[in-house]
Amino acid sequence: MHTRKRSKSSGVAIIGGAVSQFGQFESFNSRDLVYEAFTETIKSVDKGIDLAEIDELFIGNFTNDSFEGQAHLGHLIADWLGLTPIPASRIEGACASGGLAFRQAVNSIKAGTSEIAVVIGVEKMANTELSLVQDYLSKAADVSIEVDQGSFTFPAFYAVMASAYMEKYKMTRKHLMKVAIKNHDNASVNPKAQINLSIRQIMEKKKSRLNQTGNNKVNWDDEFQFLSDLNQNPLVSSPLHLFDCAPITDGAACLIITKEEIASRFTDSYVNILATEQASAGPLYSWGNDITSIPSSRDAAIKAFNSANITPSDIDLAEVHDCFTPAEIMAIEDIGFFPKGQGGHATLAGETEKTGDLPVNISGGLKAKGHPVGATGVAQIVELWSQLSNKAGTRQLSKERLNLGLAHNVGGTGGTCVISILESN
């Protein structure tokens, strides 16, 4: 049974949240995406909230400077949402920008600077030419060394980490495939997901299409066979194939937080923030011999569990940063859910499925829900909030077993990591 007496709260609570539809939307810009997430968030506050009650706005965004040629998003978004003249700041930490924005917002409430803060994450990526997307995302690495001299792209970074991991711990591609299969299964019941299809659904669609064209060479019995077919799942950067990689996504996510002591003015099912902790690491090239584990994930996890006064085994569900399938396996080990080297086996055994002991990425994860980079850290917490407040609709996990959720948001190859722990009220 659970740890309500033992756990320690930050004194800050979530009273509402929402994500925009995730996908690729040619005619939407970042303001449109934010507007969609924000208006739905306002509606999600059970007892209502006036815009005039909002004290401050935090925006997590990675590189709108490049994608849309627009910086200084804070005041523009505030103005767009009718929140002028409240303070508005953009926080950037590559793909962890959303987690950082959330953490700064919690600080603002804890400091007494604000009573009610809105946290937004957003990224508009899909209208940009693919080679430029790659350049822009590379700005999360140490460009002068890793990119300009090392010619690394992000799939390549995670490919070398995966290779080292697979060799050290005897993991196979099957373990990686299972991450994709599980997360697509979860996304198939998430209407906001960019790819809300299971791998089986994708496989059956392709099969029926190929059968219609008289091509009956395909003979996939299951998803693993489908994902082993190079025509269906081409190589990106060995050992990573297409279905090991999160897609390019447009999307926004939004949360409203306030002091725990006044949260019941807005809803009876608020969610307490026990901890939101952050750590840094040097660039990948500086890690030395072992690149099978992300130091900032370990450091942030230790801080977060200490701060919340709980242990990894207390957690009931987790959203982790699966930008590539091996990243999920490293994450569930680095956080402390599984011993080092056991994450892949646990995944293959179904322990992180929605019916398993520890559902991981019930939203579909970055892999299938989509990965609008600045939005991701906020969207993870929206998912936890909706599950812990019993508002997750068709993918709601059994309420009785849900008390504690953890979000794990990584920037770059782990230069930045934010881990937040939430508890149902």
Add this chain to the structure above:
Amino acid sequence: MHTRKRSKSSGVAIIGGAVSQFGQFESFNSRDLVYEAFTETIKSVDKGIDLAEIDELFIGNFTNDSFEGQAHLGHLIADWLGLTPIPASRIEGACASGGLAFRQAVNSIKAGTSEIAVVIGVEKMANTELSLVQDYLSKAADVSIEVDQGSFTFPAFYAVMASAYMEKYKMTRKHLMKVAIKNHDNASVNPKAQINLSIRQIMEKKKSRLNQTGNNKVNWDDEFQFLSDLNQNPLVSSPLHLFDCAPITDGAACLIITKEEIASRFTDSYVNILATEQASAGPLYSWGNDITSIPSSRDAAIKAFNSANITPSDIDLAEVHDCFTPAEIMAIEDIGFFPKGQGGHATLAGETEKTGDLPVNISGGLKAKGHPVGATGVAQIVELWSQLSNKAGTRQLSKERLNLGLAHNVGGTGGTCVISILESN
């Protein structure tokens, strides 16, 4: 006499600070600039500080994504300075990025998240082709409307504001020139300033050079005549001329802050942070009929004076955001130092000179000290700290009269404004 009993502190204090040399440095990147400012800051802590005591790092930076093609500066700078694995975040609010980073750092201390935080501001601009610099800086405006459709650049924004102001309040170019003359005078005794020459020194140099070449047509009796000579002070965007505009600058600035109750462990001359308040405004096109005053400056000032429990007349010195000369005049009115329409006259009368009642931009201001955009908000506070702690060297104002200082940092045309008020210990 002053208001020490009446004023209210945030509970956070500054224990050290420094700026790098400001200028244009072909062979320095942003990490070099930060390293220079940080190491001097560490040395500035009277009783010493261990790097291991630092809990968190905040970086104010505008658009390194574009200037250096490098985002995710937080962890890179932390690693460069030997601070891994502490949390490190980049905050962006155009030219107010430094002020925002300072404010978030204060929040972190107030929240109890950190005990000791480092705030850094940095921008590396001068290696970039000038037309691209213009494009990058324009990202602070509403690009889709003001830049793409309105063809505005930043000198043009401030030119229309200045034109409206000059018409409404019968101000002349002489008032603007006086801002430049005063700030260059101040910068002439600031060894870190990009242009540490008075206008008179520049004039005399030019005179002697022209006289040597046999050209004796020039006949400037004073700085106003010199600045009226279109050959010496060419038009940029009417009514703004070259000497009305801040230069393109490489530079970094750094501060260390901690809880007031432990500040004396580090120095006996710490400086208390009474307030750091922020406000937003919509883009310039949304302001309606009056563009002679910046709404976010007024809003942030009211909040800051309320929070500190003092009035504008209590302030002994101010660093204000003089990206263009008219901006200083609008600032000293919007903050409440002078009635609307009187800022230019007060400036011309010498009231804001270092010998006047209210020294403004004793550092030389953005105009002459230089304006490395992300560093500016931090550098302003470094200047106040050094004056209030009696460490300003050759430009130290008389210690007896200095108790309260104010920094005013603006992003874009006022989309973001941060005002901080400091008090000597």
